[in-house]
Amino acid sequence: MAPTDQDPLLLLRQSIASGSAIMPTASADAAAPEVSLSQATYLTFTSPTRISLPISTPTRFISNDTPVDLRSIYFAWLNREVAIPEYNSFASQLNQDLGGKGQVHKFAYIEKLELMTWLEGASEDSECIKPLAGDKDGSASTAAAALASKGTTAPVAGSALGRSGKGTLDPRLASIYNSERKMGDRNSVLRGIKPTDFSHVRKLAASFMTKKPLHPSSSNVASNPSIASHQKQKRPDPIILLSPSASSLLRMSNIKSFLDGCQYVPPNSLTATSSTTANMLHINRLMKDIDTNRPMRFILVEGTEQFKPEYWNRVVAVFTTGQTWQFKNYKWSNPNELFRHIPGIYVGWRGEQPPESVRAWGHRVMNVAVDRWKNPGTTTVDSSRWRDREAVEGVWKAIESNMRAKGWKRDQAPSSI
Template identity: 25%
Template structure:
């Protein structure tokens, strides 16, 4: 098969975008594969040397460029650029089928990068359809078979499969979510404004949620909340982020703590697991029923789109904590003092005092959960 004939066929069908360069080869969809440096019947009029297939394909795909831009683009791709006079000749051949190129195509068997196998003795005078078929087959050479097409060097099909599977699962989940929302809610606005169910049964299977700000200027974030609440040690968020070495911010953190006084109703006094999140917008109505505490930033916008009408309702159903350095100005907590929020002070340098602050959080939280059981 003459590669120029294949190229002209793809141009006539408008399928030039299906021709791709893959290493040292040119792939015509899944039908044909030729060496990129294969000489063609398209020759340089000045030197008489044949242009490689890569030059012909590149010209066919980028003939809309100005010639100066085309030359520069070809050189960047390390493809021999086609001269301006030869360019017109080839485009006439490509678009209109003018026989301005040599009539004898360069067959793949004549390409220098493929050593031809010993040819069988050809019949001097083929007679009949059978002899003609044998004569044609004797000139053919297989470039690719179905097994060779599966050998994609440098391509990770496992990653392609995993990405496709993940996208399909996400699409299915989104579709199910939209269908469920449309079935059970009159409108998206009604769902957003619906009040959470505060039927908190602190029994088996109930995992309370603690919300922390996602802003970096707050002291307690999802990066350092576990060390602070579980170990009673305050570690700056920046330090924890550097220790994670770019592994990314977690969506949630699980924190455990034994209750301070007595036994919790219905829990047998064991350790309680809390789920810490910093994205309230991702919570569903049922999740809001599990929210028991929030570390406040001291900014009104933190509570935007919360399913409560005001701060009174928020801090009646959720206990609030504001963590600050003990030597910070009182002005910084001016807004927070107007809310029903517990202010927790920690030292910038005295780390042995962190445990006292953490225990104060747990004690207040236990009292709140007891009162709302």
């Protein structure tokens, strides 16, 4: 059986895409009933065939250099809509119920976001998920994941199953597979049966390379393996911190309509598009001065409780109301020190002076003014809010300018800020 057929992550993603049942069971028997997660020793997938894997099976998802087990992955998926504090509470309760028979891993919220995005099929790669064994470039796992996201599986010659899913070989598929032309991999094509030395080809090619030099950027990459490996690294997502204060004009419930839709609505308005219980959001924005072809995904959060030290190098803006308690758990709790590293943004009503604390922080905090909301109870868009777009574009321009100054590039983020 191919590695992709019993890979826990791919099986879970395929089952989610097809909507098939996933059952925790106490045995691998086909008739085993579903049990609670604390009593389960197997996780049974029902599509395309019934496969039971030990629930403690380590997966390719790596956290702190340690593979995360299948129970923790499945538990995180069940609680994907739950806020981080409640998720941690549920995980602690499950650990107590397990009674030492296992331990549920508690994901940091950036890790959880990466995992949920991959399982839902919104992305085909993740810096936390290792490629399958023998698939160094990730092509096989990416193809299998793409098929899984469409509710299908990669066909494997000699192991095709019929529609019944009980292990019966479909004669029509067997006939098709028998007519297939066997394709060799790159090793068999280049080397054949015996290892072949191709070092002499380099001498023959040297004369051609001197006459027709490669493009400067390409030659630099070819001659410097460290540059080539660095370019293959995935660019991390920048982070924007919001103020958790109840007096803030921008909260998780309305920040997306402001930064993405260029329309300000009150946090508690009926027109607010995001759930007030969400603890993280992401917005795609094309930053033309950094990458003209690929939009950047910005992660928006209110708290830093689950921050790893390296996450601070990815913070590109901090929204504030001027209340210093917001920075208590930040890497730099002193506002003057904080805004020397990260630009601040204060959003207030047009015609009103910002708080004294914001004015004292000087040019390091950008003041953005928006018009007051005229119809707080309406469900329609206020057509008079055309000046919101000007304010939003000013915010993005300031963020992009700071990112370029800090060293954000098309394929990498700054190592320190």
